[in-house]
Amino acid sequence: MAIGRTAMNPSVQSGTVPYSVGLAANDALDTLLQSSESELPTEFLRYVQDVIFDSPSVDGNSVCLPCPMRQQEACAALKALEGCAAAAIAGLRERKNKTDISINLERVTCFLMSAYIANLDGLDKCNPKIRFRLPDTDLNNAQSILYRRLSAGLYETRNPGEYYHIHGSLEASATLRMIGLPAFVPGLTDYRQCINTIEAAVKQFSAGELEQGNQRYRQAGVIALTNQQYRQTPHGGVMDSLPPFTVQPLDMYTPPVPFLDGEDGDGPSQCLKGIRVIELCRVIAGPTIGRSLAAHGASVLKITSPQVPDVPFFQLDVNAGKHTTSLHLKDPADRAIFESLLATADVILDGYRPGVIARLGYSPEVLAAKAAGRGRGIIYVAEDCFGGADVLGAEWAGRPGWQQIADCVTGVAWEQGLFMGLNEPVVPPFPMSDYGTGCLGTVAAMTGLYRRAVEGGSWVCRTSLSQYNLFLLSLGTYPAAVQDQLRRRHDPHFFALRHSDSVDEVGGRALRSIRRLHPALFADTMMQSAYSDGFGGIVTWPREALEVDGLKVGHVRPTRPNGFDAPTWEGWESDESLLDGPTTLG
Secondary structure, three states: OEEOOOOOOOOOOOOOOOOOOOHHHHHHHHHHHHHHHOOOOOHHOOOOOEEEEOOOOOOOOOOOOOEEEEEHHHHHHHHHHHHHHHHHHHHHOOOOOOOOEEEHHHHHHHHHHHHHHHHEEEEOOHHHHHHHOOOOHHHHHHHOOOOHHHHOOOEEOOOOOOOEEEEEOOHHHHHHHOOOOOOOOOOOOOOHHHEEEHHHOOOOOOOHHHHHHHHHHOOOEEEEOOHHHHOOHHHHHHOOOOEEEEOOOOOOOOOOOOOOOOOHOOOOOOOOOOOEEEEEOOOOOOHHHHHHHHOOOOEEEEOOOOOOOOOOOOOHHHHOOOOEEOOOOOOOOHHHHHHHHOOOEEEEOOOOOOOHHHHOOOOOOHHHHHHHOOOOOOOOOOEEEOOOOOOOOOOOOOOOOOOHHHHHHHOOOHEEEEEEOOOOOOOOOOOOOHHHHHHHHHHHHHHHHHHHHOOOOOOEEEHHHHHHHHHHHOOOOOOOOHHHHHHHHHOHHOOOOOOOHHHHHHHHHHHHHHHOOHHHHHHHHHEEEEOOOOOOEEEEEOOOOOEOOOOOOOOOOOOOOOOOOOOOOOHHHHHHHHHHHOOOOO
């Protein structure tokens, strides 16, 4: 079933017609365009009428996730805008009267579950054997030891009905000590006992005291607010006034930089071919931007430090299409190598807390000055948790945070809990806000590159997990009839979850229920497989949801772990056969 922009969306609020994800995605795209209008080149809008939301099976047009928020529709709309950006970039070389832009709704849903359905030789995130197949970047045992992993969780405070998400991030010791617990308890391995131990410690504090502790220990954490409560905070009020992403000039001293032309004047098969991207990110949201830019043909070099931890499994998913290398930017020799890579880079992706990369000497202003010196502008793309890094009054802008923190502070977790019949917040299944934020960052980066090609200059692009959640919340929750149907159909075991259950427990139960209800989402045509030298096996990951007429969207190299490649732009392997349709290796 294909739903174009000319399709009328009948009222589904009354329950008189079946709910259609495709039709609702059209509405979500309208909302996205309205909220982002100030940031978008007018040429992007020319392609909006060419968008089609396509669903080869009934599953794509159905609400599949046990969640009240319109995540499928939000990401479908973002992929549509990404397609408009790709078409506009290609249109700088060859203007067409029409460019078909198709979003596969089944693959959008797979994209939102990507962290849980990507696998290595059939071993996914929920399989305990997978840890023995991955290079260990969990330097502080924050993931491999259950007790320490659960230091990132949502717990009730001393005040009944008040919930606070502590987050041990990728270290855990400081957060555990902050609440009066030892950093390691070797004998504590039972899931429920770990939760009870940590929640009992959190209940010794109020949310205000935990806030003070986080400031003192420099940890991530936040009280779980409803969306109304969030909007009433000074920071929430500021963020509510912003578009989902911003693209602003850093300077306009350098000339336009055209996109690569192919042989005989024909454009390349991928719209960002020839673009060089340095990715300074970890975990999911920031690396998703790099993964998507790589799917449009950009050469994305992910640079991580051997002294900075990262979650091992997520690299299997988000490093698709990239090269990865290891440099420590506090080491003079590594810094010199980084400078040589930076000299020809077009885009810098910064996924760290605001100020971290600047303190290393690479603020947007410094990067723009370097770009002016070489006569070729640069695009700086920043993604973080709270947003507002350059906005007056955004008091939480510099705080550390992750996907769960954003879901709790903006009100998404409360919506999930109420949907589940609870008077308490629950972090939704899967890191969907991470992937949605990655979509926003991709559109922002492509907008910056388009601006550079047409107007010249260097550009700074910003988005955040909180901005994605505000866009998501602006779409409203599903109609009551749809939510009732989801509660009836999905596994009751999922609805037995509580606020303190881990993200893996929530995600695992949701995934089992979705597999039973929507088997078409897990068909071979939804996935891409290739042998990865870096991981020493066949990696399977979701195929791209976006198709653009005249362009290829997909990855030309398999994923690899962090630090696998030499720090160079030269000699990259490429297998364009990976772009030619579904491939499953046995």
